[in-house]
Amino acid sequence: MEMTEGQIISPMETLHSFDAKETNRIWSFAECKPSDTAKWTHGYHRYPAKFIPQLVEKLIDEYISNENAHINDPFYGSGTTIVTAISRGFKASGTDINKIAYLITKVKSTPINPIYLDKKVKQFLSNLETLKHPNTSLFEENIEPLVPKGQLERINYWFSEENKSELGKILRVIYNEEDELIRDFFLVAFSHILKNCSIWLQGSTKPTRDLKKKTSRPYEALRRHIRRMQNGNKIFYGVVPPKIRDNTNDYLNINTADAKCQPVPDDNVDLIISSSPYVTSYEYADLHQLSTIWFGLAKDLNEYKRQFIGTSYKKYENMELRSKIAVDIVNKMFKKSKKMAKEIEAFFIDMEGVFDESFRILKPGGRCCYVIGNTKLKGVEILNAEVFAESLQYSGFTLDRIIKREIPSKILPQKRDERTGRFASNDKANSEAYPVEYIVIGLKG
């Protein structure tokens, strides 16, 4: 189908443009090895549903030709888009409502002089060594662990006494570091090891306890992970253009905020590359609760959860969806579950607001690329990609391109439980998650 600038195509035509789509193998990146997808700083911290950097790189290669480009991601997560933009010498901006995402992305996008970092790491590890009993791996009893006030119950739920005490002592040493960038670097390492050091069921993204789990010892896990991060930083430092290396803050503009409030003036951005949350899939606030409790970041967890798009904590009254395809999905779901119908409605209403904001910040001629998969909940097809394609047009975009890509099984994130819609470990789930997904691209004419 020919799509001309400014033309809004009907919901039927929008749906039809997806029917005819073939998968494009070039966009599968099937040949990528884990060492490619975790290159540079991309391996600093696990993150559910994160991009592979190669996808972001290819979109930038296709759409950006100016040296001073500005790239934005309203849902930066672990910062794949932001890191890639910085690696190219571009301005990078964006938001994520998850406070842990902010910490991870800030640290991953800020190259540190490797010689300075090495000095700091040696100092830090030697400070920790002095906390240990000679000839044993146990930490001295007389150092007061730093366990955040009011969080003791949650921490006891997830950690053994031994690990809790060792982690608390490590955290105290981290907070003694005066250089904020180095302190944050250690905090990311600390955050990453928490899952292995807790009884959180290893293969699960849901907060489930495994009382028989053999947990890692914090100091050793941290030491190993910091070494890995140092190697990643060294290579990243070599890749980032010197003009950015020395003034990263002038190029990096990221916030902990809602995706509908970008920290950017009108008509400023060249390209948006993003993947939104999925409706009722991950509860990101739950997912990162180990870090959130250790860092004392969420005073009121329920209020925090309500700010996340796509969660079961969001509902809107008296707001109307513009997308006809979305209305149809919500009506079908209403017959199966009123609660889930309201959640899906809230998700699409939120996304319409995000697309309006994308339109505001893009330069004329700029594009937004949203990566999204479809799914099935309670027997109802949730055509996220089709809704996105229609909604982008109501926000003012021309539907420029739809790319259908296969997700090679080795990097397929997870499967879903068809009943609840939640991501589940691959052996338990009863429906395929996203064997294919779409990149829906809107053009601001």
Ligand SMILES: C[S@@+](CC[C@H](N)C(=O)[O-])C[C@H]1O[C@@H](n2cnc3c(N)ncnc32)[C@H](O)[C@@H]1O
């Ligand atoms: C699919 S993930 C993005 C992953 C990212 N592309 C990466 O490579 O790591 C979606 C993100 O949306 C964030 N999110 C959820 N609700 C949000 C909101 N209201 N505003 C901004 N970000 C939000 C989640 O915290 C999560 O990090």
